[in-house]
Amino acid sequence: MRLHRNLCFAVIDGLHQIFNENEYADKVVQQLLKRDKRWGSRDRGFIAETTYEIVRYKRLYAEIANVKAPYDRDNLWRLFAVWATLKGIRLPDWKYFYDTPTRKIKGRFDELSKVRKYRESIPDWMDSLGLEELGESVWTNEITKQNEQADVILRVNTLKTNKKDLRLKLQSENIETEFLPQHASALRLKERANVFRTEAFKKGWFEVQDASSQLVADFLDVKSGMKVVDACAGAGGKTLHLASLMENKGQIIAMDIYESKLKKLKVRARRNGVHNVELKVIDSTKPIKKLHGKADRLLIDAPCSGLGVLRRNPDAKWKLTPEFIDNIKDTQTEALHQYSKMVKPGGKMVYATCSILPSENEKQIDKFLTSEMGKAFTFVKDKKVLAHKSGYDGFYMALLEKINE
Structure with a gap:
């Protein structure tokens, strides 16, 4: 492969925005790909895949290159040189690559690859957490799979x-x-x-929509004519799936705390020919209270760590913190307690996350079912999807039924 200067510069600019300005990788890559209309699909593919690969393996490449954050442009070029060397790409005679120790890079890679946190390029705390919650074998296999590029x-x-x-x-x-x-x-x-x-x-x-994500709407067991609430609808991937399963009949109330996300759902719904969705912003407790005991089905696609979808969001490894995960568990507990009030007797609800951690999944359900609010529900079934077993995103879903009084 021959490296082209303008494509490499685009990658370096993207890495600067992601690593030093804390911007989201997917948005940065989208902007980069619009930079030059003359770029063909192969050029755009190089920019996207190279940027994501270096983001994915930031810790490993930084250890090999012996550079530390914040990364100036010289350091970003060193990361790039490590990536290219490990890919077997011949480095051109550019000033950024002078004195690149090719042999030393390969030696350091062999040495560091024996240690999981370097090989899979993850923070120490994340490695410890995965090990504690999933055990050596499952965690090793899962985090390895999470470093592979996801299928479309x-x-x-x-x-x-x-x-x-x-x-x-x-x-x-x-x-x-x-x-x-x-x-x-x-x-x-x-x-x-x-x-x-x-x-x-x-x-x-x-x-x-990933194959694992597509399982969630099916799990909710919706029927045409039902009143269904999607309490954390976001931009509406699962809402639209529910609408198609219901054949556009009945009512779906799509709720979210972010109005901007619901506006995206509105556009998507129009394109999809979906017309049984009503949008509601959760700007107070009123929208929830109005629906107490009204829903035949409720979906709580809860906010989570996203550790099941690192293949799609590799920069999340560097944005997540242990404190965030502790706080998100509190948010999940609160969502289960508050939103479950919308289910009517005999109705069902699904709690779902794109996390692989039992503390965000099974343990949240166990805790809810032993709470005062949870005593009104019975556990029906759950499903845990691990990327290294399924080939698709890591997901969890649990189906609960409200006791018919």
């Missing part, structure tokens, strides 16, 4: 089409996909592509 998975919008027709439509736009046997509405891209430019996307035939 689509969810067919059954309000407008079906899997077979969507596959053919994408094929006509030179995008090859395959069915996933265990996931009723999922298609996997055989090669990465910008699906958002396709006519199929503009027509609302699909949404990008």
